[in-house]
Amino acid sequence: MIVILKKIPNEAQLASLMDWLAEKNIDVHKSIGTSTTILGLVGDTAAIDADLISALDIVEDVKRVQEPYKHANRKFHPDDTVINVRGAQIGGGTLTLMAGPCSVESEEQIVAIAKQVKASGATVLRGGAFKPRTSPYSFQGMGTRGLELLKIAREETGLPIVTEIMDAEQLPDFADVDIIQVGARNMQNFDLLKRLGRQEKPILLKRGMCATYEEWLMSAEYVMAGGNHNVMLCERGIRTFETYTRNTLDIGAVPVLRKLTHLPIIIDPSHAAGKAWLVPQTAPAAVAAGADGLIIEVHNDPAHAVCDGPQSIRPETFDALSKHLHALHDFMAENPVPTV
Numbered sequence: 001m002i003v004i005l006k007k008i009p010n011e012a013q014l015a016s017l018m019d020w021l022a023e024k025n026i027d028v029h030k031s032i033g034t035s036t037t038i039l040g041l042v043g044d045t046a047a048i049d050a051d052l053i054s055a056l057d058i059v060e061d062v063k064r065v066q067e068p069y070k071h072a073n074r075k076f077h078p079d080d081t082v083i084n085v086r087g088a089q090i091g092g093g094t095l096t097l098m099a100g101p102c103s104v105e106s107e108e109q110i111v112a113i114a115k116q117v118k119a120s121g122a123t124v125l126r127g128g129a130f131k132p133r134t135s136p137y138s139f140q141g142m143g144t145r146g147l148e149l150l151k152i153a154r155e156e157t158g159l160p161i162v163t164e165i166m167d168a169e170q171l172p173d174f175a176d177v178d179i180i181q182v183g184a185r186n187m188q189n190f191d192l193l194k195r196l197g198r199q200e201k202p203i204l205l206k207r208g209m210c211a212t213y214e215e216w217l218m219s220a221e222y223v224m225a226g227g228n229h230n231v232m233l234c235e236r237g238i239r240t241f242e243t244y245t246r247n248t249l250d251i252g253a254v255p256v257l258r259k260l261t262h263l264p265i266i267i268d269p270s271h272a273a274g275k276a277w278l279v280p281q282t283a284p285a286a287v288a289a290g291a292d293g294l295i296i297e298v299h300n301d302p303a304h305a306v307c308d309g310p311q312s313i314r315p316e317t318f319d320a321l322s323k324h325l326h327a328l329h330d331f332m333a334e335n336p337v338p339t340v
């Protein structure tokens with residue numbers, strides 16, 4: 001249920017409404033927007049008499065929220081969520097490029113790529129230290145040493161780092177990471193999501209390869225219900241009958257999520273395409289559709305990458321692509337898509 005308040009509500013009446021809701025064990029999320037203030041009510045709202053609240057002087061309107069996701073719902077929070085990470089702003093009309101190798105391989109590799117992608121306009125460095133591989137015999141990542149190397153690359157460049165967590169037990173090791181990535185395979189690891197909700201670091205929540213929008217938003221809800229509202233949603237391709245590409249990039253996710261949620265939307269064209277040449281061909285679609293950012297795999301020697309070399313673009317390609325994406329973003333800001 002959402003309660004839309006009148007422009008300048010009487011403080012005492014608002015406080016007594018809040019107390020009344022607290023007595024009924026209703027959790028209230030207050031969203032102060034540019035034009036209105038909204039109270040988002042979470043809990044057993046079926047037992048709340050909407051007419052009683054509507055009748056209050058300070059209340060403009062009361063609406064029931066049908067969707068099972070509440071905190072993630074745009075109805076709860078009409079303005080876009082903007083996440084700040086070490087000075088980098090994600091969401092709210094900006095275009096964020098996150099770039100780096102699939103996996104951290106050595107200090108030289110991660111520092112060199114970090115410097116290159118930064119010079120090309122990336123504002124977040126990606127790199128996996130713990131890798132969820134299909135085969136137990138494949139490279140599993142450098143582990144905690146990989147996290148240390150990411151921090152060295154951050155020191156050298158000032159770029160905040162995003163890296164994947166696989167298990168809640170790893171959380172102490174992630175204390176100094178800037179954005180924690182939850183991979184597609186862990187999107188419904190509910191215990192992990194609950195733990196991530198009880199800490200403050202921003203979460204990059206990738207879409208499970210067979211997950212619907214609602215299932216994905218419910219996973220975001222798990223994190224947000226714990227108190228952490230800094231969640232970004234990352235579309236990375238879904239599994240379909242097509243085998244030419246690694247996954248099928250669902251561009252429709254961008255406008256749909258824009259409508260359903262206020263959370264920033266990031267596109268990963270690398271894991272969708274599975275092929276380096278296809279990355280610059282599909283990435284602009286994300287910007288044209290209105291995504292808040294992209295996460296792109298970049299490697300300085302893709303042929304010898306320990307993981308995901310075939311889909312990794314070279315720094316020179318990233319440089320040209322970044323310029324194109326920023327120019328397209330500026331063009332789209334000046335030429336908004338007509339709405340129906």
Ligand code: PEP
Nearest residue numbers: 102183184185206236271
């Ligand atoms: C990755 O980002 O390297 C990764 C494993 O992504 P996903 O979880 O989308 O497969």
Ligand code: MN
Nearest residue numbers: 102297307308
């Ligand atoms: Mn990868």
